[in-house]
Each structure stands twice: as structure tokens, then as C-alpha cells.
Amino acid sequence: MKKLVLGLAVGIFVLNAGLYGALSREVASYDIKARLIPATRTIEATGTLTWTNDSETAVSELPFHLYMNAFKNNRTTFMKERGGLHRGFEAGKDDWGRIDVGRIGIAGGADLAGTMVFLRPDDGNPDDQTVMQVTLPAAVGPGERIVLEIAFATRLPKVFARTGYSGEFYMVGQWFPKIGVLRNGAWKCHQYHAHSEYFADFGAYKVELTVPDEYVVGATGRRESERKNADGTKTLVHVQEDVHDFAWTACPDFVESRERFVLDDPPVATEMILLVHKAHLGSRDRYALALRRALEFFSRSYGPYPYATVTLVDPAPGAAAAGGMEYPTLFTAGTTSWMPAGVRLPEMVTIHEFGHGYWYGIVASDEFEEAWLDEGINSYSEVKAMEKYYGEGRSMVDIAGVKIGDSASQRLRVIGSGRFDPVLKDSWSYISGASYGANVYAKAAVMLLTLERWLGEDVMARIMRTYYERWKFRHPTSEDFIRVAEEESGRDLGWFFDQVLRSPDRLDYAVSELSCREVNEPGGLFDTQKGKPAADGRARGRAGEAAKPTSYRSEVVIARKGEWIFPQELLVTFADGRKVREDWDGKDRWKRFVYELPVKVVSAELDLGRKLLLDVNRLNDSRTLEPERGPVRKVSLRLLAWLQGLLSLISL
Amino acid sequence: MDTIRFYAHGIREASRRPTMIGLLWLANIVLAAPACLLFFGALGAAAGKSTAPLDQSAAFEFLTGSTGEIRGVITAALAAVVLSAFVSIFLYGGILHGLVRGGIGERPGQAFFAGGARYYGRFLLLALYSAVLWISALALFVPIHVLATAVMKDSTNEQLGFALTVFRVALALFMVYFIKMIMDYARIRIVRGDTDRVYDSLAWAVRFVFGRLGGTLLLYGMLGVTGWAMLAAYLVLCRIFPGSTTMAVLSGFLLAQIFIAGRGWLKIAYQAAELELSSRA
Numbered sequence: 001m002k003k004l005v006l007g008l009a010v011g012i013f014v015l016n017a018g019l020y021g022a023l024s025r026e027v028a029s030y031d032i033k034a035r036l037i038p039a040t041r042t043i044e045a046t047g048t049l050t051w052t053n054d055s056e057t058a059v060s061e062l063p064f065h066l067y068m069n070a071f072k073n074n075r076t077t078f079m080k081e082r083g084g085l086h087r088g089f090e091a092g093k094d095d096w097g098r099i100d101v102g103r104i105g106i107a108g109g110a111d112l113a114g115t116m117v118f119l120r121p122d123d124g125n126p127d128d129q130t131v132m133q134v135t136l137p138a139a140v141g142p143g144e145r146i147v148l149e150i151a152f153a154t155r156l157p158k159v160f161a162r163t164g165y166s167g168e169f170y171m172v173g174q175w176f177p178k179i180g181v182l183r184n185g186a187w188k189c190h191q192y193h194a195h196s197e198y199f200a201d202f203g204a205y206k207v208e209l210t211v212p213d214e215y216v217v218g219a220t221g222r223r224e225s226e227r228k229n230a231d232g233t234k235t236l237v238h239v240q241e242d243v244h245d246f247a248w249t250a251c252p253d254f255v256e257s258r259e260r261f262v263l264d265d266p267p268v269a270t271e272m273i274l275l276v277h278k279a280h281l282g283s284r285d286r287y288a289l290a291l292r293r294a295l296e297f298f299s300r301s302y303g304p305y306p307y308a309t310v311t312l313v314d315p316a317p318g319a320a321a322a323g324g325m326e327y328p329t330l331f332t333a334g335t336t337s338w339m340p341a342g343v344r345l346p347e348m349v350t351i352h353e354f355g356h357g358y359w360y361g362i363v364a365s366d367e368f369e370e371a372w373l374d375e376g377i378n379s380y381s382e383v384k385a386m387e388k389y390y391g392e393g394r395s396m397v398d399i400a401g402v403k404i405g406d407s408a409s410q411r412l413r414v415i416g417s418g419r420f421d422p423v424l425k426d427s428w429s430y431i432s433g434a435s436y437g438a439n440v441y442a443k444a445a446v447m448l449l450t451l452e453r454w455l456g457e458d459v460m461a462r463i464m465r466t467y468y469e470r471w472k473f474r475h476p477t478s479e480d481f482i483r484v485a486e487e488e489s490g491r492d493l494g495w496f497f498d499q500v501l502r503s504p505d506r507l508d509y510a511v512s513e514l515s516c517r518e519v520n521e522p523g524g525l526f527d528t529q530k531g532k533p534a535a536d537g538r539a540r541g542r543a544g545e546a547a548k549p550t551s552y553r554s555e556v557v558i559a560r561k562g563e564w565i566f567p568q569e570l571l572v573t574f575a576d577g578r579k580v581r582e583d584w585d586g587k588d589r590w591k592r593f594v595y596e597l598p599v600k601v602v603s604a605e606l607d608l609g610r611k612l613l614l615d616v617n618r619l620n621d622s623r624t625l626e627p628e629r630g631p632v633r634k635v636s637l638r639l640l641a642w643l644q645g646l647l648s649l650i651s652l
Numbered sequence: 653m654d655t656i657r658f659y660a661h662g663i664r665e666a667s668r669r670p671t672m673i674g675l676l677w678l679a680n681i682v683l684a685a686p687a688c689l690l691f692f693g694a695l696g697a698a699a700g701k702s703t704a705p706l707d708q709s710a711a712f713e714f715l716t717g718s719t720g721e722i723r724g725v726i727t728a729a730l731a732a733v734v735l736s737a738f739v740s741i742f743l744y745g746g747i748l749h750g751l752v753r754g755g756i757g758e759r760p761g762q763a764f765f766a767g768g769a770r771y772y773g774r775f776l777l778l779a780l781y782s783a784v785l786w787i788s789a790l791a792l793f794v795p796i797h798v799l800a801t802a803v804m805k806d807s808t809n810e811q812l813g814f815a816l817t818v819f820r821v822a823l824a825l826f827m828v829y830f831i832k833m834i835m836d837y838a839r840i841r842i843v844r845g846d847t848d849r850v851y852d853s854l855a856w857a858v859r860f861v862f863g864r865l866g867g868t869l870l871l872y873g874m875l876g877v878t879g880w881a882m883l884a885a886y887l888v889l890c891r892i893f894p895g896s897t898t899m900a901v902l903s904g905f906l907l908a909q910i911f912i913a914g915r916g917w918l919k920i921a922y923q924a925a926e927l928e929l930s931s932r933a
Contacts, residue, residue, distance in 0.1 A: 337810040415713060619710055628701075643732065645912065
């Protein structure tokens with residue numbers, strides 16, 4: 001009763017309204033008015049957050065991400081974890097970013113600023129202020145809604161990690177106080193880490209952006225209105241339902257182009273908005289083609305693109321650190337002034353980041369705790385799209401005779417990765433950024449490519465489509481993906497995912513031995529008949545026809561060199577063309593197959609059809625009795641010629 | 653016009669010395685062979701009995717799966733590089749001795765080895781003295797490099813950044829070859845005068861090159877272009893032999909050896925042309 005009275009007194013706006021928007025459960029909706037002040041690299045904003053308790057538990061504490069505080073000093077968790085480096089870009093020494101929450105209170109009610117505290121749930125770092133919590137005067141019950149009024153100022157850093165400014169280019173992401181996600185009665189609101197991205201609830205966004213008039217602006221969602229102001233600024237209003245974040249960009253040097261994308265099957269109608277910096281116009285057609293292809297591929301493979309717009313942002317020269325990042329209905333790509341046509345970086349980044357619109361944007365998994373669900377699945381989708389449109393084996397690089405395919409490059413990352421981390425792990429707890437990337441992106445993608453080759457392309461297509469359909473506009477977990485995979489394939493796949501997702505080991509089966517020797521006439525002493533002396537085998541042989549080999553004993557030993565177990569199929573080929581297939585459950589460390597036949601064995605091969613892309617050594621998957629030295633000679637002689645050429649240049 | 657004459661003279665003189673070309677080729681392959689034999693053994697052990705194609709993935713698997721063997725190959729290759737540097741001193745002596753005094757009572761091979769031994773100490777000293785030139789070049793290059801880095805830092809002009817990078821690479825290469833050219837003339841001075849005054853020869857060469865900058869650079873450039881043309885022809889011809897049949901592998905190997913011998917021929921042509929230029933100056 002006391003709570004109720006207090007609640008009414010401070011004017012908590014509580015409703016048992018329906019949670020459903022058009023496509024998602026609208027849990028966290030924002031209405032923000034923001035003004036960019038270029039002189040101070042600051043955004044001053046006010047707004048409201050309408051949050052609905054979509055759980056079974058009443059809560060009286062609300063945690064918020066203040067991501068921009070990761071750039072506040074060199075002792076934040078984000079900065080300490082990577083020493084001020086992100087993807088090779090270095091933080092500026094005097095360009096700190098931050099977010100100051102000036103006011104936070106219940107709409108028409110209590111000021112909560114006095115209850116603000118910073119939390120450090122992951123590492124206890126006292127210098128980290130990326131998670132803030134306020135305490136409500138009364139709990140918000142299940143299904144109830146609260147409206148908070150917030151005023152904040154965000155100072156942007158010089159961009160070195162996704163967001164910030166460079167010259168007159170602004171990429172504004174993770175810029176407002178974003179409420180955590182309440183799941184199963186507990187808040188998920190992690191600190192901002194060097195190797196983690198984001199997690200938030202769906203909602204409807206309405207954002208008014210006021211910027212200098214000469215700026216070209218792109219933002220999440222569709223533009224509802226635009227007006228010019230007397231003070232030389234303009235105000236643009238963007239709205240979007242069924243998203244869980246809002247990002248925007250502004251730069252006077254953007255060249256904007258719009259193109260209608262329409263697909264009949266499945267029905268898709270959206271507007272492609274390309275904001276390409278004037279220095280990179282040479283890449284505009286490449287971006288546009290890649291985006292059309294991405295829209296087609298993802299719509300046909302998983303489900304129709306559901307939003308009215310998609311905005312591609314090409315970061316300005318000097319702001320490459322803002323590139324390659326996804327936000328709902330908007331993503332940043334990346335190129336340079338002279339990007340050779342055969343280096344398909346703009347295409348790959350476009351397809352990858354657009355793909356995140358599905359795997360992160362729509363199927364909104366937790367990027368902090370299960371990053372493979374967006375990065376791995378999206379890398380798998382990227383490989384499929386790149387190889388479909390740009391050619392298998394040359395989709396990434398096809399220049400001057402050098403050809404590199406996307407799946408090969410992902411596999412190389414798996415081969416080159418150390419055995420330190422599994423795929424499934426809190427994203428800030430990997431031994432290094434390289435290990436995070438190799439596992440979360442590459443190994444997860446290669447795992448799905450392996451699964452596809454093993455189960456069949458049609459089964460895998462059903463898995464992906466069902467997973468998307470079932471979990472779009474929701475928050476799935478790894479178990480949800482595995483459940484869908486098992487349902488659609490009709491197989492128990494727990495053993496497979498347990499190994500690949502949860503163990504840092506490797507898959508490596510090998511034909512470790514292949515031998516063949518003649519089986520001669522018997523020699524030595526044998527018991528011929530009971531009660532009679534033993535006969536000499538050689539004498540017995542002499543008594544008969546001349547000794548000559550009648551058959552060959554061929555032996556094949558296959559070995560499990562890695563820790564992961566996978567059923568193996570062996571194909572043994574003999575000199576007369578005979579082929580013998582053997583199955584092995586792959587559980588023991590090795591298994592020997594023996595054949596006594598009148599012909600010699602020629603070869604033994606595992607992994608027929610190259611299904612196991614996860615196998616880190618393809619060279620040992622097969623063995624011939626006689627070596628085939630031609631290719632080895634050729635490669636070695638090439639090396640000789642190369643070294644000779646180098647030596648001929650050296651002189652003192 | 654004179655430069656073309658010197659160039660033609662160099663080409664002609666080099667073409668007349670098959671033994672010298674053969675010796676340069678031999679020195680080259682002897683130095684390169686150990687690393688390649690080690691590589692052949694390691695690759696054969698890893699892939700010789702595999703039916704998997706030797707593509708980029710296989711190469712990466714081999715490199716990551718045979719790290720011990722690869723270390724051996726790299727060590728042998730690095731040793732070959734270091735040895736080559738010292739052997740090159742001997743070779744220059746052989747070439748120049750053959751060009752200046754060859755044919756006078758000596759067979760070509762004898763003249764080559766005699767020259768290599770005769771001038772080795774002086775050329776080694778010259779290499780040490782050339783540190784003066786390298787330090788000077790560095791003193792010129794470092795401020796330019798620092799300035800360019802400062803200009804590029806925080807620059808939003810990608811074109812400028814690209815241009816400055818190309819400029820620095822070009823400048824560095826020019827400096828390296830310019831000093832090598834000066835060293836050529838210094839060695840010529842030593843051999844022609846059979847003098848022990850190594851430092852004076854270097855100083856003379858500096859004066860000589862700067863005194864005839866256009867001619868010396870043009871001659872060096874023409875021979876350089878000849879080298880690039882040979883490389884282009886070699887790369888084009890390499891495409892004729894795809895596949896891994898014995899004939900294709902053998903043909904590719906022979907082509908590579910002809911190219912390496914061609915580089916020896918060009919090395920002699922450089923020395924002969926520069927010798928002619930300096931004698932006519």
C-alpha cells in the first residue's frame with residue numbers, strides 16, 4: 001500500500017498496455033530531441049524512455065548502458081583491455097568522449113538523479129562508468145510501464161572505435177543512455193568491453209536531429225519530416241519501430257543517392273540510401289550492387305527485409321575506424337580512394353554489415369555473452385552470399401592471378417588460431433582480439449559450413465530459415481539455435497555443437513599409415529595334422545609350385561589427431577580400380593583396416609567430398625602408396641627461382 | 653647518343669662472356685639450393701603422398717603444420733642472403749678483372765677467380781667505407797619520412813597519403829640504386845688503377861657521378877629498364893607451363909635458370925657499360 005501511494009505520488013506512469021508493436025514486443029521505446037554542436041563535438045539531448053517490464057519479476061532498479069563513457073579516460077575497462085587500440089586504430093590522446101546524464105526522472109514525477117550509481121558487474125573497475133543504475137521509489141511490476149525523462153550531453157571522441165568524429169564527419173552510435181535487458185528476472189547490462197558489442201530490447205524510436213544546414217544526414221529508420229531553422233540549422237525527424245538501437249551520421253561531404261529496391265518473391269520494397277563520401281565516389285556503384293545483392297540474398301535465404309529503408313554510410317577518409325559496423329537499418333561500410341576492383345573489401349563489408357541487420361538487428365541475440373550467434377551466423381551468411389555473387393574461390397581477392405575465396409579465408413583463420421578459447425564464451429574473456437575474431441567469426445562460420453556440407457544444403461537452408469522465422473524480433477540463445485537445427489535435421493546434434501562451441505580443441509583426422517607388402521608362401525613350422533610332426537613351410541613350398549606372391553597385405557591406419565570426434569568415411573582404392581568404403585565412428589585414437597587382395601592398395605582418403613571444413617589439416621586426409629612428386633617439385637622449384645631472383649639482387 | 657653507345661657496348665661485352673655468365677649462375681644456384689632442398693624435403697613429407705591439391709589452403713596448412721622444418725628453410729634462406737652479400741664482392745672482382753684484364757694469358761674462368769680473390773679485400777673495405785654514403789642518404793631520407801608521416805597523421809586526404817607513400821618508396825629505391833651505382837664506379841676505379849686507395853676511389857666515384865649525373869643515371873636507367881623487360885618476359889613465359897607434369901616442371905625450371913643467367917648477363921653488362929663510360933669520360 002505504501003508503495004502504491006508513493007508510486008501515485010511521484011506520478012509513475014503505469015499501464016498494462018499491450019506489448020506488441022507491429023512485429024516485436026516494444027519493451028524500450030525512445031523519443032529523443034538531439035542537437036549536434038560541431039564546435040564542441042557535442043550532442044545535447046533530451047528525451048523520454050518508455051520501458052515496459054516484460055518479465056515476471058517486479059523491479060525497482062533500472063540499469064543503463066552509458067557506452068560513451070568507455071572513451072572517458074585511459075582507465076576505463078574498454079581502454080584498459082586493449083591499451084587504447086581497436087582494430088588497429090589508436091585512441092587520440094586528448095580527444096576523450098563521455099556522456100553526462102544531467103537529469104533523469106520519472107515523467108511528471110520524482111527526480112532520480114540522486115539515486116544514480118555506477119555499476120561494474122564484470123570486473124569491478126572503479127574507473128569504469130559505462131553502466132549506471134537508478135533506483136525507483138516504487139517497483140515496476142510485471143507488464144507495467146514507466147516513462148522516464150532524461151537530459152544528457154554526449155561528447156564524441158575522435159573516432160577510433162566505431163563512433164565519434166573525424167573532421168566534419170560524425171558517426172554517432174551508442175550515444176544515449178540505453179536501458180539494459182531484463183531476462184528471466186535478472187538484468188543483463190554488461191560494461192562496455194573492447195571485444196563486445198551490444199544487447200538491447202526492441203522498441204519504437206522517434207528522434208529529432210538538429211544539425212547545421214549544410215550537413216547531409218543519415219539515420220536509423222525513415223525520415224518523417226525535415227525543416228529548416230532560422231539559426232542556420234535544420235531539424236530532421238526519424239522514426240522506426242521494431243528496432244533496438246538508433247544511430248546516425250552527419251557530414252557535409254556525403255553525396256546521397258537513393259534507389260528503390262523491389263523484389264517480387266519474397267515481396268520486398270525498400271529504399272536503399274547510400275551516403276558516400278565525395279572522395280570515395282568511385283566505389284559507389286560497387287556499394288550499390290553489393291547492397292542490392294545482399295538484399296536479394298538475405299530476403300530469399302531467410303526472410304523478406306522488413307524495413308522501409310536501409311542506409312549505407314561510407315566513412316570519410318581518416319574515419320575508417322567508424323567503418324564495418326552495424327546498427328538497425330543503417331550500417332557503415334569501408335573503402336579507399338583507390339580500391340582495386342579485384343579487392344572486394346567494399347563488397348564484403350557491405351554484405352557483412354547488411355547481414356547484421358538480420359543477425360543482430362532482427363534476430364537480436366546477446367552480443368555480450370553469445371557473440372557467435374550474430375557474428376558467426378552472419379559470417380556464414382556472408383560467405384554464402386560472397387561466393388554466390390563473386391565466385392567460389394575468388395570472392396574476396398581476384399587480382400593479378402591471386403585468388404582468395406571467403407570460405408578459404410575463414411578456414412585459414414581457424415587453422416591459424418591457437419587452442420585457447422571456445423566459440424561460446426563471454427566476449428570480453430578471450431585471450432586476445434585475434435582469438436575472439438577467430439572463434440566468434442571464423443570458427444563459428446566454418447562450423448556452419450561444415451554442418452551444411454554434412455547435413456545437405458537443403459536441410460541447412462531449412463534450419464536457417466526456421467531459426468530466422470522463429471526468432472525474428474526476439475532474443476534467441478545458442479540452445480535455441482541448436483534446437484532448431486535438431487528439429488529440422490531430425491538428428492541429435494548436441495555432440496557436434498558441444499564440441500565446436502564449448503571446447504577450444506580442433507578437428508583433425510589423418511590417414512597416418514598406408515602400407516602394402518607381398519604375402520608369400522607360408523614359411524616356418526606349422527602343425528599340419530594332429531599327432532604328426534610339424535611340417536616345414538619352406539619345404540612344403542618347395543614341394544609345390546615355385547614360390548611367388550599370391551596376394552598383398554594392405555594396411556590403412558586412420559588416426560584422430562585432434563580432440564573433436566566426428567564420424568569418418570574412408571575410401572580405399574586398389575590397383576585394379578576396386579574401391580572399398582569403410583565407416584568409423586572416429587571415437588578411438590586410431591583404427592587399422594587390413595586387406596589381403598591380389599592387388600596393391602593405391603590410396604586411402606578421408607572426408608570424401610570435402611565436407612569437414614573444420615578439419616585443420618587437409619593434406620593428411622589422404623595418402624597414396626607411391627608419392628606424387630610433380631606438384632611438390634613444381635612448388636619447390638618455384639621457391640628456388642624466387643630465392644635465386646632475390647639473391648641475384650643482393651650485393652654489397 | 654653516347655649513352656646508347658655505352659649501353660650497346662655493355663650488352664655486347666656481356667654477351668661475349670658465357671663462362672662468366674655461367675659462373676655467376678652457378679654461384680647463385682649453389683647459394684639458393686640448400687634452402688630449397690630443405691623445403692622440398694619438408695613439403696614432400698607433408699604433401700608428397702597426399703591427394704589434396706597444393707593450393708593456398710594447403711600451403712597455409714603446411715606452413716602452420718611444419719613449423720620446425722619451415723624454421724630450417726628460413727634459416728637456410730637467410731644464410732644464403734648473407735652469404736650472397738659477401739660472395740657478391742668476390743663476383744664483382746671477377747667480373748671487373750675479366751672485363752679490364754681478361755684474355756691476357758688467362759682463361760676466362762681463371763681470370764674470374766683471380767680477379768675475385770685479388771680485389772676481395774679492397775672491395776670489402778669499399779663496402780665498409782660506403783657507410784658514409786648510406787648514412788648521408790639516411791640523413792636525407794629520415795627528415796622527409798618524418799615530415800611525410802606528420803603530414804599524413806590525422807590527414808583526411810587519402811590521395812595525398814597514397815602519393816606520399818609512393819614518393820617515399822620511390823625515393824628510397826632511388827637512393828639505394830644511386831649508391832650502388834656510385835659503388836660500381838668506385839670498383840671500376842680500383843680495378844683499372846689497381847690501386848689500394850679505396851677511400852679515394854670512392855670519393856672519385858662520387859665526384860664522377862655527380863659530375864655526369866645525366867649520363868650516368870641514364871645509362872643506369874636504361875640497363876634497369878632492360879632488367880624489368882627481362883622480368884616481364886619471364887613472367888609471361890612462365891604462364892606457358894601450367895600443370896605439374898614432368899615436362900612442365902622441367903620447362904619451368906629451365907626457364908627460371910635462363911632468367912637467372914640473364915640477370916648475370918645484365919650484371920656484366922652494367923659493369924661493362926659503366927667501365928666504358930668512365931674510360932671515355
